[in-house]
Amino acid sequence: MENRPLEYDYTVAKMFMVTTIVLGIVGMSIGVFIAFELAFPGLNTIFGQGIAEYTNFSRLRPLHTDAVAFGFTLSGIFATWYYVGQRVLKVSMAESKFLMLIGKLHFWLYVLGVAAAVVTLFMGYSTSKEYAEFEWPIDIAIVVVWVLWGVSIFGLIGIRREKSLYISVWYYIATFLGVAMLYLFNNMEVPTMLATSAAGETGIGSWLHSVSMYAGTNDALVQWWYGHNAVAFVFTVPIVAMIYYFLPKESGQAIYSYKLSLLSFWGLMFVYLWAGGHHLLYSTVPDWMQTMGSIFSVVLILPSWGSAINMLLTMKGEWQQVAASPLIKFMVLGSTFYMFSTLEGPIQAIKSVNAIAHFTDWIVGHVHDGTLGWVGFMIIAALYHMAPRVFKRELYSKSLMAAQFWIQTLGIVLYFTSMWIAGITQGMMWRAHDEFGNLAYSFMDTVDVLHPYYALRGTGGLLYLIGFFMFAYNIYKTMSARPVEESELQNASPMGA
């Protein structure tokens, strides 16, 4: 026993891999559908006038964002944690019945929470706050799920054999703490059933409804402190955790610089939280806060590029792997998109640029080159790396993976280029005045002009979705293939001698 390598237990990792793929398909399909609704409004009623209330753009939009952020991405984060955590801490989930139970409970409660969120959002129960639309009972369920994940993280850390925490673990811890803080404060709300009328009636109206603890400008401030940092602690920090593990593992290269990873980690932690103010430029929040938001957004380039450059330099001297392996391609292009996106963001956060960009599709484009190019690619790469190891089977098809890579890359390029043009065009048209100082365009003029870009964006999204289906198929075929019969090989002896 002592001399055998540790047998890691991937039960929970496998469960979350399934939800990553299923919820990815759900969220991205809705995304493609609503993208085409903007290009071809007739699609709002394509499933019949009777259920149009549930299939029109406005009802589906929060479902798309929440399904990809809290369905696909969170599942991916959990799946990789239950894989990476054991391996870098040198301890197996099988060693602790308690942690195994917590892990499974974590999974099933998460699934329950997702189901409740989907049903209530379809029905129109919403707090209206972006990426925090869920009403209070679901918020409580989410907190419980999150605490269970925390128990998993710190439980595993508690029984670890490797004393020093690997860089990925830093980022997972930060994800846990950051989201916990943000989510709690942003979702402070009072259920309306607690109020009493003068006649003594209580529990009036819908028990699901609640009122935000904050009003107006304060509410906006807390929401975008949350909203921006949900991007930080769901779309950045845990994804960096993944690349710090999977890129060195897959390429066989050591991390380029430990010091750079230190600088990037603590830099990112300190700077990111300030940047939320850039969502509120020229709004009614105080000027100094807007300026801070702008400045720190630009400073944020440093720690972001620190991580990305650290990753790219990890490939130093081994660039032929990028050509040879589609899996390395996903990760290297992922880091490149991360660099690209973390340069684009600060540019948009500069006040004069933001004056044009805010409220337009350029912002939507920015979000998607980050999420499709960086988050999506990295989770896909992580699952591709994990699949042969957790299912103990060879990956079904490498050429399918390569084809997927190119199709999705084309999709992303179509997506962000069309949204750039759409956003800047609309921003410029909104502010254009004619020679007499009157507005040059009606609002409708600025909508009409977007049609080709909306169609192109939908096409880009569709290509990405097709690639995602190829990914799902590839993983499915890997899972369901005949197992590699290692044990038989070991015991085989020629002629039974």
Added chain:
Amino acid sequence: MFHWLEKHPFFFAVGVFVVIAFAGLIEIVPNFAQASRPVIGTKPYTTLELAGRQVYIKNSCNACHSQLIRPFKAETDRYGHYSLSGEYAYDRPFLWGSKRTGPDLHRVGNYRTTEWHENHMMDPAAIVQGSIMPAYPWMFTNKADIDTAFAEQLTDQQFFGVPYNKPVPMKDGTTQTVKLAKSVAEAHADALAEAKEVASKMKNQDVKDAVARGEIPEIVALIAYLNSLK
């Protein structure tokens, strides 16, 4: 120090938490005392308006429409005076939005009428050539949730001190008092009285009949809310 932290997860976690919590403390806390004072002329929502606001949220109108006019000439030309912080004092949640797929609505009550909204919500493209906004015919049959709107008013008053039943100053120097009903039945009666006023300017016979029967379709509440945005 960093090597030591990496071997001591508890202190590591504490360190991370302090570093990430710092910005929130500095940025958000000091602003709280200041930003929620209403400007003169801003009054709390009536039951019907609040029910309409809930319809607005239920259908994610805020996904495509902002309620924030930035201080640029192009925006004040298009939408009216730029937005002031105090105008949002009773907005829980805020509805600034982050994307203008359609125009801003912060002062839509100044330049659109009940009749315009009625026709537009039924078929946007028929009113605005080329509009990509979906139609919302179900709002003409779904009933507004007056109970929940009333519960929200009570919560606003009891937990957040929103001045219902108290005179609030208006721009012309007078005061206005927004009434908070004493019971669910009274809230319904008040909302219905307000709904009748809105419905009297509408054309849709089904909506008029429903209001005459004592029911309040979502569209009536929504229009009451949109008309209150000034």
